[in-house]
Amino acid sequence: MTSATHGTPAVAEQVGTLDAPRSPYMRKKTTRGNYELYSWVFMRASGVVLVVLVFGHLFVNLMVGEGVKAIDFAFVGGKWSSPFWQIWDLLMLWLAMIHGTNGLRTIINDYAERDVTRGVLKGLLYLAFTIVVVLGTLVIFTFEPCPVGADPELLASFCTA
C-alpha cells in the first residue's frame, strides 16, 4: 500500500488500514525534470523545420520540371549523389522520425491505462524507430546510383557519361 503519498499523515494512516479504493488514483511519485519541457519545445522547433523540409521535398519531387512523372530509379540516384540532398533527406528522416516517435509516445501515454500496456507499446515503437532510422540512414549513404550490369536506360545520365 502506498497510501502515504497523499493526505495528512493521520488520514493516510487511516486509509492504510482499509483497502483504499482510491489507491490507484494517487500520483505514484514526483517525476520532476526538464525532459518533458525539452520534448515539448522539440515538437514545435522540429515542426517548423519539417514544414520547410517536407514541403521543399514535395515541391522538388512532384512539381518542378516534369513533376511526378520524373520520379524513377535514375531520379532518386541522381538526387542522392548530391551531398545537398543527402543532408536534406537525412535531416528530414531523423527529424520526422524523432518528431513522429515522440508524438506517438505522447499518444501512448495519453491512452494506455495500464503500465504493462504502455511499456509494450513503447517498446514496439522504439524498435520500429530504430529499424527505420538505421535502415534509412544506411540507404542514404550507401546508395549505389550506378549498379554494374544494369540497363543504362534506367540509370542516371552521369552513370554512362
Next chain:
Amino acid sequence: MTAVMEKADAQPKTGEIPSFDVTIKVRRFNPEGDAAGESYWDEFHITAYGTDRVLDALHKIKWEHDGSLTFRRSCAHGVCGSDAMRINGRNRLACKTLLKDVNPGKPILVEPIKGLPVVKDLVVDMEPFFASYREIMPFLITTGNEPTKERIQSAEQRERFDDTTKCILCAACTSSCPVFWTDGQYFGPAAIVNAHRFIFDSRDEGAQQRLEILNDKEGVWRCRTTFNCTEACPRGIEVTKAIQEVKRAMITRAF
C-alpha cells in the same frame, strides 16, 4: 423554447405558470445492496418550470420520487462548487444550468464527473483532485519580515492573475480533461489554475517552487490544449490560457 413549452403556453389560464414535462436519466451507482457495484441508468419524469435548474429537478426527484438518489450540493447558487456533474455529456454545475437550456424535449442525461472514483450515484471521491491541489502549495509564500501594513499591489499587478482567483474547486475542468481520465496521474487544470493564481501574484515569492512542482512528467506538459477545461469552467476562467502562461513561464525560466 421547446415544443413542449409552446404547447403549454398556448392556452394559459390566468395566473397559471407555464410548466413542461421532462425526463431526467440519472447514472446511478450503489456500493451496497442488491445491485451493488453495478452502475445503471435510472429514469424519472417530472414537471418543471422555465426557471428550474437541473439541481431543482434533482431535488424534486429526491424529495418526491426517490429519496435514495445521492448528490452533493450546498449553496445552490454556483458559489461553493459542490454540484459539478456531467449534464448531457458536458461538465456543468447543476445549480447554474437551467433545464430549458439543455434541450428538455429529449431525456436529460445526468452523470457523475469522470475520472474520479464514484462513491454513490453522483457523488465522487474528490480526494485525488484535492491532493493535486495541495501539492502546488495554494497559499502565499514570502520571505523576510512580515510588513506591519498590508502588502501593497498595484491594480495592474492584481489584474495579472485576476482570472485565476475565481476558481471554486468544483473539479468541472479537471474531470473534463481526457488526459486526466486515463490514469488520474495528471495534476489537472484546476491545480495549474491555482498555481497560476500565486505564480503571477507580485506579492508571492514561491513561483520558482511551484514551477518546479509542475515541471513534472505529470505536470503542465501533459496538457494537449483540448480546451475542454475552458468550456467546462462554470466561472468562465480561461483555463487553457492559464495553463499556457504557466508553460511559458517555465520555458523562459529554462532558456
